[in-house]
């Protein structure tokens with residue numbers, strides 16, 4: 001097979017540890033270029049993975065005859081970078097969240113449609129065989145969707161606290177940590193100013209999954225958020241109502257850790273059965289109304305799960321794969337999260353913007 005010509009924008013923690021090694025060791029992809037405004041970071045990862053071209057500006061990628069570009073940059077930069085590439089007719093895999101506003105998310109979906117190229121989102125768990133089975137079961141076997149209960153707990157509170165320290169240090173004129181190794185975490189990326197916080201960073205994973213698995217948009221949200229003294233949200237809890245029926249509860253905290261355990265779990269309850277999905281364990285079960293239970297686990301992948309999105313995307317760009325994390329369901333997740341944060345701030349029920 002001829003390899004897809006792929007570039008990576010953002011030579012930071014996630015790319016350096018996952019997307020770049022995944023693509024570099026995949027016959028279906030040829031890594032053509034790395035782009036990062038911090039040239040030393042881009043040069044370092046290019047050397048590590050034999051990438052021929054290093055650029056510091058996305059514009060410099062446009063003449064390279066690319067099939068696709070992986071974008072793993074701070075949340076508030078996704079819209080501008082992905083939009084530019086889509087307008088140039090290049091397929092894009094953008095990391096989660098697709099964008100930080102609904103208007104920007106809808107705009108990217110439209111631009112991808114106009115250009116006729118795929119827009120995929122880096123929701124890692126949607127790329128597993130188990131998640132495809134979960135989607136089929138929820139849409140085909142459990143009858144009418146009644147309720148969804150979703151939880152995504154993680155240990156991100158410390159990252160958000162470090163993000164504020166990094167912002168404060170920058171405000172006081174300290175040098176940014178540009179000399180940090182590419183594969184280290186760069187907490188400043190997750191500050192409130194860059195669209196950090198638990199909802200955009202973590203709850204987005206489970207909301208993206210719910211929108212994709214159910215094929216539904218959220219119509220209305222009532223939410224509460226605790227910032228734990230920080231500028232961004234750390235604990236989120238929301239009650240949601242879906243368009244076309246069904247309600248649910250979504251929670252996400254950054255306060256999970258060794259003592260209280262992380263959990264990424266969704267329960268889809270229908271009139272004829274339920275599906276329990278353990279996203280972290282990549283396992284799921286369909287319980288039918290007749291009392292029988294079927295395990296939906298799709299089997300072990302031969303590479304780390306975090307390496308799947310870049311490879312599947314490379315295949316997608318040359319027509320060898322389908323898109324398990326399409327821009328449209330990711331945009332539905334963004335719309336829900338925007339409404340969740342507005343609801344928490346205003347203490348009102350919020351109607352979610354409908355996607356066109």
Ligand SMILES: NC(=O)c1ccc[n+]([C@@H]2O[C@H](COP(=O)([O-])OP(=O)(O)OC[C@H]3O[C@@H](n4cnc5c(N)ncnc54)[C@H](O)[C@@H]3O)[C@@H](O)[C@H]2O)c1
Pocket residue numbers: 009010011012013014015035036037038041058071072073074075077081095096097122123124184185186189201
């Ligand atoms: N799918 C997952 O499970 C997962 C996990 C971690 C991070 N992520 C996502 O990956 C993305 C990157 O996160 P990270 O932790 O690697 O951040 P990072 O700060 O380590 O890396 C981001 C890189 O982008 C570069 N950059 C900033 N602005 C740019 C621009 N305009 N053009 C090109 N490059 C630019 C920065 O210099 C930096 O090197 C975020 O969207 C994050 O949410 C996804």
